[in-house]
Amino acid sequence: MEKIPKFVCAIILSLVAVAETTNDSQQRWCCKSQAELDKCRHLQTLITSDDKVVFQFGCVYAAGTSECIQKIKNGEADLMFLDGGDIYRSEEFLSVVAAEDYGEGDASYYAVAVVKNSGNEDLDILKLLDEDEVGRFKSCHTGVGKTSGWNTPIGWIARQMNLTEIDGRIKLYDPFHSSCAPGANNPLYMDKLPKPHDTEKWCQLCIGDGNGNHKCDRDNDEQYYGYAGAFRCLKEGGGDIAFVKHTTVPVDEHDNYSLLCPEGGRAHPSEWKHCTFARVPAHGLMMRSNTTLEAARDVYEKLLFAQENMLEADFLSYGGITNLLWKSSTKQFLDVSNDGNVMTSREYLGIEYYCNMKTLDGAILPWECVSQ
Structure with missing residues (x-):
């Protein structure tokens, strides 16, 4: 029997790895470090007692937050958690579909x-x-x-x-x-x-x-x-x-x-x-600004399902590293839909924080900041 060339084997293995990481029906989670990618792939392997996949998201790697934001903007990834500063910088093309709650019951x-x-x-x-x-x-x-x-x-x-x-x-x-x-x-x-x-x-x-x-x-x-x-x-x-x-x-x-x-x-x-x-x-789960309310709620439900069905150790850390994919201090995830609509970044940040960021940027303040 003729042996398969090594380079063909490498290509096959690469395709298998990609297939395990994402498929056409999954929203793709952008991982901003190798540690986050490792955790994302680990979560994909978790199965419930009735054989349901716990973490129903694909995993995409990017070299840092900025590259992740660009990948989401370009349609190469779909979602990730961002802090307020990064939300502010990407307000024109990202919307908020969920938020971390650290125990205070609000975002x-x-x-x-x-x-x-x-x-x-x-x-x-x-x-x-x-x-x-x-x-x-x-x-x-x-x-x-x-x-x-x-x-x-x-x-x-x-x-x-x-x-x-x-x-x-x-x-x-x-x-x-x-x-x-x-x-x-x-x-x-x-x-x-x-x-x-x-x-x-x-x-x-x-x-x-x-x-x-x-x-x-x-x-x-x-x-x-x-x-x-x-x-x-x-x-x-x-x-x-x-x-x-x-x-x-x-x-x-x-x-x-x-x-x-x-x-x-x-x-x-x-x-x-x-x-x-x-x-x-709080850190918000971001998707493209054209995300529908139906898609946002689908992601939110998948996120809740994942948290409810993974061990606390898997939620909190991976490989001894905390704050991967989301903050380890997160107690639950909150739905932040606004009157039946996906919340815009500016709405989520609130006028006080938004105007503070505009001030620090040395930008011309919009009327809502001047009237504060």
Whole structure:
């Protein structure tokens, strides 16, 4: 019997792998890192006791959030969760079909600043506004352009300093010595940095994948990316302050950390409601803006079915990595359809957050912001 050439075998195996990952009837989930792709493919293998597929989505890989957004826009993928900052940047061509709920019963969460109880006992948020303290403290961010890790604190600092450019736009202010702000070295996000755009400084505390690669990448290949990554940067990476959300600090570690309050002073992590910088939109599940209500509800039902039928361990993490595909602190997924229609990005973000982002962008404010 004649042997099949090796290159033919390789092609066959590739086609089999693609067939296992997606088919024409599946909506395709965009995975922004190899770890997310691995989890997505793992979830595809889960079967219920009555032989139903638990995770009824295809898996598509992209090198980071921006590439994922582009793939969805181009019709090469169909959906992914995005934070408020990324939703804002893609508002023209994406709509929101579901949202993460972190236990508050609504599609929102709270931005906080976390510090260790040991070391820098005199660190107060108001010191970031003191020009005599500039360059003293090191910061950990979830990612440039991210809601609680960047837009909220950098915007808050800028508004408090009330410095303006020659043309009247708000001037971003940098009070830090060094940082890990994943994405700072990406040309797509450099304009979000305070001037001068010192990418080396904003990436200095980042560590990449631990093997010398992917340093400062705006995805899970950078170990200090996201909420868990920013907290890890604070915990072990030399950072003095981490900008995260109210559920990031593990409950069993609460007594080792404090929150810095915007009015000054500190609070226990359990007192986040009284020590928060902003209530901000939760991560939303995004699809193209022409998505029908029927398609949106189909995706929502599949998402609920998946959560109800997978083990908690599979929902929370994969390979020891948390916050893959969705945030591990998610308690449930919410339907955000608006009066029988798919919700637009602007409706989901809310006018206050939307106008804040317009201000930080130095854009001409639309009438609804001016009239606020």
